[in-house]
Amino acid sequence: MADQYDIIVIGGGPGGYVAAIRAAQLGFKTAVVEREHLGGICLNWGCIPTKALLRSAEIYHYMEHAKDYGLSAEKIGFDAAAIVQRSRGVSGRLNMGVGGLLKKNKVDVIWGEATLTKPGEVVVAAPKKAAMQPQNPAPRGTLPAGTYAAKHIIVATGARPRVLPGIEPDGKLIWTYFEAMVPPTMPKSVLVMGSGAIGIEFASFYRTMGAEVTVVEVLPQILPVEDAEIAGLARKRFEKQGIKIITGAKVTKVAKGANSVTATIDDGKGTQDITAERMISAVGVVGNVENLGLEKLGVKMDRGTIVTDGLGRTNVPGLYAIGDVAGPPMLAHKAEHEGVICVETIKGLHTHAMDKLKIPGCTYCNPQIASVGLTEAKAKEAGYDIRVGRFPFLGNGKAIALGEPDGLVKTIFDKKTGQLLGAHMIGAEVTELIQGFVIAMNLETTEEELIHAVFPHPTLSEMMHESVMDAYGRAIHI
Known part of the structure; x- marks a missing residue:
């Protein structure tokens, strides 16, 4: 029995x-x-x-930029x-x-x-x-x-992991996230297929560790589920770091060498071949x-x-x-x-x-990205008349003190009711900040309660406050 x-x-x-x-x-x-x-x-x-890997990459990045903080570090290196x-x-x-x-x-x-x-x-x-x-x-x-x-x-x-026909991972040259997390050595070049959270996190990790990285995304925007403005800022930061990004394109063919992969990329206007030591397939699950x-x-x-x-x-x-x-x-x-x-x-x-709509999403790349609720485009598609607030990291004392002046907090409200419809962030530690807006949305908080809330100083969270106030023409520090 x-x-x-x-x-x-x-x-x-x-x-x-x-x-x-x-x-x-x-x-x-x-x-x-x-x-x-x-x-x-x-x-x-x-x-x-992956967060453990990204933490190692973050520390390595700070060591490489020690002089920015009045420090010195010599013979910087890592053990893969x-x-x-x-x-x-x-x-x-x-x-x-x-x-x-x-x-x-x-x-x-x-x-x-x-x-x-x-x-x-x-x-x-x-x-x-x-x-x-x-x-x-x-x-x-x-x-x-x-x-x-x-x-x-x-x-x-x-x-x-989702597998695309003809581009099946083999565990050696074409990786899923399983193999990408345990590289026997750090590859000198990596091609990432897919720019969702998984693809972007690995692109960020390998680029920080010194690899030449190319990201290919079939849609016009990287990080497709994110607000277009935030995704655009992320792209600029990634490209500034040296990541090559190709959007509106797909991998149509892969040829394997002894220790490399050559992918044919089709953007609808023509094709190009890109060769990398390893390819990461990150096209969903x-x-x-x-x-x-x-x-x-x-x-x-x-x-x-x-x-x-x-x-x-x-x-x-x-x-x-x-x-x-x-x-x-x-x-x-x-x-x-x-x-x-x-x-x-x-x-x-x-x-x-x-x-x-009240489930937050976080991507732990550098810079971090976090969001909850409707994007600006989705809010408009849903018929809302909206107010949008923005506050840059450059206007926040804690961000400047941390040496993290690049970033943005964006909030979207229903103009009629004051309902918080969405919040979108890019910058240092935003994955730890987003829960504040998640709680606000679950409590059906309006802009009035958020504006009257007291945020501690100096903290990154003050930017959340300022972004709300900016949506109503009341921002102080911009």
Whole structure:
């Protein structure tokens, strides 16, 4: 007879393990099925290790510019293996931490690959590939493969890199983010295909470490989901750093050499060939929906992701989906919040669907980029009569003191009601500032409350205040 649970979560990434912990807090007997590593792609091969790499690059950049701060540093260099080792160590530490949290909350971990054979039943088999093993020793109390049953099953299987036909990554010359995070040596040149957050972060990292970098984007704008003004400023900064950017173009063909890749780039007016030691494919991700048994159960799908009702429920009773596999935006913090909403809905608590316009997005390149809500163009398309406020880093005392005078904070308001519709930033530490506007939007704050709020001095956050005031003709320091 199958072991019985109240809730089984398939996938131990940010959405899955958070959902499992919240379920245990609410009194459900809970298990997580994981085939590779707790913490998922985000913790092991995405959000966390890339930030460790980017931190090393940031420190290296400051060392190279020590004289700008009245300091001196000689014989500046780096050890590529040590940089990668630090990054992997950070992930390993947090991976173990997730295991500890699950154990603390009495969540069972079932190691293997899950298949949904019928409603309420999960068959777990040992991972098919030798590589599919936990990064660290499995948590104590881990359960073996077998058949398990639960009244509620949550699919949180995440996503993987999208592959374009004819430009398939080979792990050697053409990389996905997996290989780009663990380079055996630093390549002298890199071609990045795709200018979303993943592509731009790797472009920023490798350029800072000295590589010649070219970014190719099929759309007219890099960072396509960002406000056009912010993306334009980002492009200027990247190009000033020496990154070559080609927009409105696509890679049509790739020829591999012994230790290089030559890509044919078509911009609609003609073609050019660009040769680089390595190529990074960063053209998005696709949901992990295969081999789960979803088709057999009749689960409704849309463009490779599972359709839900906003509370995690699929069209099959007792089956739920959260995170990347449930559709965009494919962000860890969205997955975590969806997991909580889903479990609390199962419990019968008062819940409501997440407003995706209030999910912040962050890109940890140099300079950092952060945003929430509508862009200026989207606000106009939606029919709003808007007020737009802008405040440059150049007008902020803390930014000048930090040696970070380049950047902008932009806010967008509904002229009629004063509702904050969107906020967009580029510059130092903006990924830490954006939450202020996220909270304001969730509280339905108007410009009046923001203008009357007291911001501490000297801080970068003062620019948020000034940007709001600028939208209403009241900025002080510009």
